[in-house]
Amino acid sequence: MPPGETGHPSQTDESSSDLSGLVKIYSGRSQLFSIRAFLTGAWLDFRSSSAFSKRLFLQNIAQRYRYSSFGLFWAFVPSALVAILLTLGQRDGETPAFGDRIPILIAGTVPPQVYGIFGLIMAQTFLEALNIQRVSLNQYIHLLVRQKIPLEAIMMAGLAESIFGFLMRLPVLIAILLVFNINPALTFPLAFLGIASIICFGSGLGLLLAPWNALSKDLENVMQFFPWFIFLVTPVFVIIKPGNWLYYLQQFNPLTYIFEGTRFLAYGVGTVNSLALFILLPLTVILLLVSWLFCRLCLPYIIERSLT
Structure with a gap:
């Protein structure tokens, strides 16, 4: 066989x-x-692997918040705190609480707080999906060696954790839209396709890096500054005007088109490259599938290295 x-x-x-x-x-x-x-x-x-992945997902969520005084409350606290700070740190939706007006913070007709919180939630979702899958082989290598669970159960549990994490942040996004009286666009339900694409992109990249992470500790050092790099080359908090070197750098980042497209689908403000968005949405799913098969190919070698 x-x-x-x-x-x-x-x-x-x-x-x-x-x-x-x-x-x-x-x-x-x-x-x-x-x-x-x-x-x-x-x-x-x-x-x-569906039954075991469900059990593994529930176990991971329970372990994550088991010894926490506030439990699931911590799932959306970071986003809520940043939302409060951005709201208090801006006056009239445009002028900072200190200094002069900063034009780069103007996000069209959408207050910068809404733009920033939306971007933060998407960035958190992407990074969480990436890290969950990236450490999956290390985290469950003892079970994989014993042949107790298939790799697919771990992958599906990780996807479920990423979706759960976004759902815990969703109330913060809805609250910020209500506070600033932002009416959702008719295409608002399609924005969840953008979120799904972000999760697929992060999970696919994480699975692609998982074998390297299992065989070497170098990736852990890279991941210490990788989130800051993502915040630099992705329009998370601010819009970069054309002509700036950072603007041209962001044009090479696929997340730029997914983030802006998701924002546009959610509240109908901003610019969106429809062609790039429609190409990237299926490509993220393809990346996830290819990365999954790549992990299956690497698994025997990772198990052998773990035994030696």
């Missing part, structure tokens, strides 16, 4: 008859020797 291929215990294999789940066999043989068998195994593992 090719490595990574799954199958039910046969009647002639009495040693594996007591196993209740699927049996995985890893060897030095390339998993791509039979691409059809590789994809079939991935699909079967995906279909069989």
Whole structure:
């Protein structure tokens, strides 16, 4: 049986008859020797992992807030605090509480507080999705070595955690829209496609980096400043006017088009590159799928390294 291929215990294999789940066999043989068998195994593992992924998701959420005095309250506290600070730090929606007016903070006809909080929630969602998947192999390597759970269960639990994190921040976004009397656009429901694309993008990038993170500690050092780099090259808090070097840098960042497109779909203000948005939305899903299969290819080597 090719490595990574799954199958039910046969009647002639009495040693594996007591196993209740699927049996995985890893060897030095390339998993791509039979691409059809590789994809079939991935699909079967995906279909069989829903129950365990749900249990793993609930366990992770419970562990995250188990010893916290405020529990789930901490899920949206950072966004709420930044929303309060941005609101108190601006006067009349345009003028800072100190100094002169800063034109770069003007976000069209939308108050900068709304623009900034929306951007912060999207950036937090992206970074959280990336980090959850990035550390997944390290976090559950002991279970993967014992062949207790499929990789797909870990991936699906991570996706569920990312969605949960966004839903916990959503009340902050709704509150800030109500406070500043921002009427949602008719396309508001489509904005959730943008959020889904952000989660897929972050999760796909995290899965792509997960093998490196499991085999080397260098990535942990990179991740110390990576969030600041994202805040620099992505329109999170402010709009950068054309002609600025930072503006041209942001044009190479796919998140720029997704963030601006999601804002436009939510409240109908701003500019959006429709062509780039429609191309990027399916590409983020493709990135997630490719990264998932890439992790399956790397898993035997990661398990071998962890044993040695």
